[in-house]
Amino acid sequence: MxxxxxxxxxxxxxxxxxxxxxxxxxxxxxxxxxxxxxxxxxxxxxxxxxxxxxxxxxxxxxPVNRIARDYQGLLALAHGVRTLWTLLLVVPLARVMWELNRSFWIGSWPAFDPAGPPPDWYLLIARANDSAAWIVAGAALGALASGRLLARRGWSTVKLARLSGLVAVGAVGVSLFGNVSIMIATALVDAARLLMSPPVGLASLVSLVIMLRLLVLARRCVVFSTI
Amino acid sequence: MKSDALRGHLDALLLATLDGGQLHGYAIIEALQLRSGGALDLPTGTVYPALRRLETAGLVASEWSTVGGRQRRTYRLTKAGQRALATERTAWREFTAAIEGVLGGGPWPAQT
The missing domain is CATH 1.10.8 (Helicase, Ruva Protein; domain 3)
Structure with missing residues (x-):
């Protein structure tokens, strides 16, 4: 028929x-x-x-085009919310696992010698990188909470999805920048540290892969909310 | 009735429709049309995204359940949704009272 x-x-x-x-x-x-x-x-x-x-x-x-716009907003928002939850859970977890792995294989970091203490800029990068995971988690949690409030104030799903995409891209960018910065800085100050322990080196590589995967998810937030 | 005028009130209308208990999407659409005397003629496909947005806002909850022997996604008001509906009703009564005072055609108050 x-x-x-x-x-x-x-x-x-x-x-x-x-x-x-x-x-x-x-x-x-x-x-x-x-x-x-x-x-x-x-x-x-x-x-x-x-x-x-x-x-x-x-x-x-x-009309299918009009209805598709509304439905696409929902899909983009669903992906954005899932990405924010992933950031909230995975980034701090990856950080904690890396630290546990490092303390198991290396213990306390040995002193920087014979060149003496590391330069101030290196310590600044190290401290910023230590804080990055918690800043990312805080940003994701803040976006999830504010998203619910903004939805109650009538924000469209597309606007909410764009907000989540913006936060996700920013958060992953901060995290990835922190990871890459500390690796480059360590290579400049004391490259031997990067090769001190193969398991820690592997954990660093895994962390980088996780960040790249999160970057893909964050990019999709932006792509899906482009209507 | 103009759909643009409706869109601004769609959230409140959907919350009000769910005030009597949980309903599946098509039953919500039927209830909207019935209670408005057929005046609410917006595309039915716009109702579902609006319901999901209300769910994101925590004003509505939904789940798949068996209704009339079929699996349906049914929606119900949350506590926050009930509070939001009460607020919307109060705001609407104040608004209509103010507009009625001007447009209603009654005698104007004496000028002092």
Missing amino acids: AGADVIDDYLTALDRRLRGPEHVKEDLLAEARDSLDDAAAAYRDGGLAAEDAQRRAVADFG
Whole structure:
């Protein structure tokens, strides 16, 4: 029956316009299908033929481009919230694991000799890098809390998604910059430290890979919220 | 009724529709149309994103449940949603009272 595909065609067109977490998209489309099926059934009960009933249901649902914008906002927000939670949990955890690994394999850092104490700029970078994980976690937590308040004040899902993307990109940028900075600084001051313990070196590499993965997630926040 | 005018009140209308208990999406749309005498003719596809946004705001909670033998996502007001609805109702009554005082066509108060 030719008319049996009207709702399917509409949902396929909607699906093609959406980018974001698959499980959220499937959930949204399943709900949309329920609504369209209900509306078509109501029109059939009112005496319309099956195809006409589906066409009316689809027309009532709205132009696919307009509806896709609203749905894309939801997907972008869902991805943004998930990314912020990931930052909140993973960045401090990676930091703590790295420190535990370092204290197990190396213990306390040996003194910088024979050149004497490290320069002030090195200590500044080291302290900033130590704080970066907690600053990132604080920023993510702040964005999650303020996002809920802003949603109550009527902020659109697209604006909320853009905010989460902005915070995620900034937070990952800070974290990645901190990691790379301390590696470069250590290489300049005392390169032997980077090779002091292979397990610690491996942990540093894993931390860097985690940051790069988080950067991909943060970038997607921006891509998904560009509507 | 103009959809632009409705959009500004859609959140409050959705909260009010859920005041009587949990409903699935299409039942919410039907209730909106029924209670407005058919005047609320916004695209039904815009209702679901609005409901999800209210869920993000913590004013509505949803879950998949079996309704009439079918799996449906049903929505209900949270405590915060009930408080928000009460605030919206108070604001709406004050607004309509003020507008009615001007547009209602009654006698103007005497000038002093």
